[in-house]
Amino acid sequence: MEVGIVSYGAYVPRFRIAPQEIGRVWGTDGEAMGKGLMISSKSVPAPDEDVVTISIEAARSMMRRCDVSPKDIGALYVGSESHPYAVKPSGTIVAEAIEASPNMTIADIEFACKAGTAGIQMCMGLVGSGMVRYGVAIGADTSQGAPGDALEFSASAGGAAYLIGSENVIARINGTYSFTTDTPDFWRREGQPYPSHGGRFTGEPAYFKHVTSCSIGLMERMGTKPSDYTYAVFHQPNGKFPTRVAKQLGFNDKQIEYGLLTPQIGNTYSGAVPLGLAAILDNTVPGDRVFAIAYGSGAGCDGFDITVTENMAKYRRDAGPTVKQLMEKTKFIDYATYAKYRGKIRMKEGGE
Amino acid sequence: MTTARFWRDNATRYNLIATKCGNCGKVTFPPRNVCPVCHRKSMGKMEKIHLSGHGEVYSFSVVYDAPLAFEMQKPYVIAIIKMAEGVMLTAQIIDCECCEVAIGMKVKATLRKIGEEGPGGVIHYGYKFVPA
Ligand SMILES: [Zn+2]
Numbered sequence: 211m212e213v214g215i216v217s218y219g220a221y222v223p224r225f226r227i228a229p230q231e232i233g234r235v236w237g238t239d240g241e242a243m244g245k246g247l248m249i250s251s252k253s254v255p256a257p258d259e260d261v262v263t264i265s266i267e268a269a270r271s272m273m274r275r276c277d278v279s280p281k282d283i284g285a286l287y288v289g290s291e292s293h294p295y296a297v298k299p300s301g302t303i304v305a306e307a308i309e310a311s312p313n314m315t316i317a318d319i320e321f322a323c324k325a326g327t328a329g330i331q332m333c334m335g336l337v338g339s340g341m342v343r344y345g346v347a348i349g350a351d352t353s354q355g356a357p358g359d360a361l362e363f364s365a366s367a368g369g370a371a372y373l374i375g376s377e378n379v380i381a382r383i384n385g386t387y388s389f390t391t392d393t394p395d396f397w398r399r400e401g402q403p404y405p406s407h408g409g410r411f412t413g414e415p416a417y418f419k420h421v422t423s424c425s426i427g428l429m430e431r432m433g434t435k436p437s438d439y440t441y442a443v444f445h446q447p448n449g450k451f452p453t454r455v456a457k458q459l460g461f462n463d464k465q466i467e468y469g470l471l472t473p474q475i476g477n478t479y480s481g482a483v484p485l486g487l488a489a490i491l492d493n494t495v496p497g498d499r500v501f502a503i504a505y506g507s508g509a510g511c512d513g514f515d516i517t518v519t520e521n522m523a524k525y526r527r528d529a530g531p532t533v534k535q536l537m538e539k540t541k542f543i544d545y546a547t548y549a550k551y552r553g554k555i556r557m558k559e560g561g562e
Numbered sequence: 563m564t565t566a567r568f569w570r571d572n573a574t575r576y577n578l579i580a581t582k583c584g585n586c587g588k589v590t591f592p593p594r595n596v597c598p599v600c601h602r603k604s605m606g607k608m609e610k611i612h613l614s615g616h617g618e619v620y621s622f623s624v625v626y627d628a629p630l631a632f633e634m635q636k637p638y639v640i641a642i643i644k645m646a647e648g649v650m651l652t653a654q655i656i657d658c659e660c661c662e663v664a665i666g667m668k669v670k671a672t673l674r675k676i677g678e679e680g681p682g683g684v685i686h687y688g689y690k691f692v693p694a
Contacts, residue, residue, distance in 0.1 A: 224657060256635075256656065256657075256674075257634035257635055257675075258635065258656065258674040258675040258676070258690070259674060259675070260675060260685075262675075262685075262687060263673055263674050263675060263687065266673050266687075267672065267673075294685055295685070303576075303687060306572060306573065306576055307576045307577065307673055307687075309577060550634060551634065557633065558630065
């Protein structure tokens with residue numbers, strides 16, 4: 211059975227903060243930090259936004275763009291490492307907001323930055339086996355770095371939603387492959403507000419090893435080479451890593467251009483590859499082939515080989531905002547406002 | 563408000579579900595069992611409909627002295643919105659500066675956090691409006 215993307219939707223909060231502003235407060239060279247990470251600004255959620263509201267924005271845009279009845283959705287997964295509740299699923303609220311419940315299965319997923327793509331794979335299995343007609347997979351985050359930590363320059367917010375099915379597919383998923391090991395490069399213990407990371411350990415043995423192995427493994431299985439793909443998107447904790455890994459693998463700058471969003475919006479964690487893929491799909495025409503590799507610390511990669519179908523020509527993309535439109539609607543804030551919005555200022559009991 | 567009272571209206575609040583009188587056509591929000599105009603004549607004829615989410619600002623106020631739960635967002639705008647279906651409702655207007663809000667401004671509904679019962683309590687979600 212042909213399984214693929216039937217519709218998709220994206221969302222990025224409108225607030226931005228620049229690395230210079232973060233550096234100014236902590237006495238670090240923000241300019242140099244931004245250059246090193248290849249990040250010129252990162253998105254910041256409003257105080258009334260969280261993973262649930264971001265997921266709903268993306269999912270509603272996804273539903274507006276297609277004619278699928280929400281009642282035909284049999285599964286919904288929200289992948290995130292910043293679910294607003296430790297116990298109580300984000301997915302139930304999202305499903306209610308798109309009027310898909312109650313005849314369906316729902317679960318929240320966590321695998322650092324690749325929980326959203328793990329959801330896509332779960333939906334592929336359910337659709338492919340005939341267990342459900344349509345499945346929704348969402349990757350969204352409102353991640354935080356500890357104040358003053360290098361992560362604070364990149365951890366941002368955003369997400370994208372994918373409707374997976376076998377009818378009216380706009381982008382067929384030709385194959386998926388994952389590469390996973392036990393690697394403690396980044397983690398957050400229960401109850402801790404900020405994550406910890408292994409510093410330099412996050413590069414070679416973690417990101418590069420997994421992204422490279424997954425990319426090569428996927429191309430071997432599909433019998434393809436980088437030049438067979440029109441576009442490619444890699445997980446992007448900063449602008450530097452995906453640019454370097456793409457080059458090492460033999461992809462050129464043109465192939466990764468549309469999907470590279472971190473330089474403008476920061477690292478949206480579980481939202482990163484879903485959003486990058488959405489930005490690519492915003493620009494594709496039938497026949498385009500897309501290579502997507504998500505990475506999650508801990509650590510693992512989910513790779514996808516995707517071909518855009520004829521249905522893309524009549525797909526109602528305009529019924530929801532494109533990633534480019536979302537990236538243009540911005541308001542820059544200072545560090546004090548950022549600290550207030552992100553709950554870094556201790557408030558009196560009863561406040562948000 | 564209690565968790566249960568909020569929960570009962572979740573479907574209404576998430577998706578702007580209203581009622582339309584099958585007798586006179588009047589749209590009411592939140593949904594009602596009986597039309598406020600036709601009363602008994604509307605019995606059994608109240609149809610559930612979705613508001614389109616589009617409307618315009620009928621009147622508004624900028625709140626500077628906010629309750630503690632809204633401290634993060636002040637100053638913010640509370641407005642009476644006249645929906646395309648004719649019904650009025652009160653909601654916060656977000657994603658713009660207070661000074662940009664004007665009577666007659668076109669807005670559309672979105673969903674955001676509207677409050678929470680303390681740091682360990684339930685989070686409430688509901689409609690707010692953004693410039694259309
Ligand atoms: Zn009536």
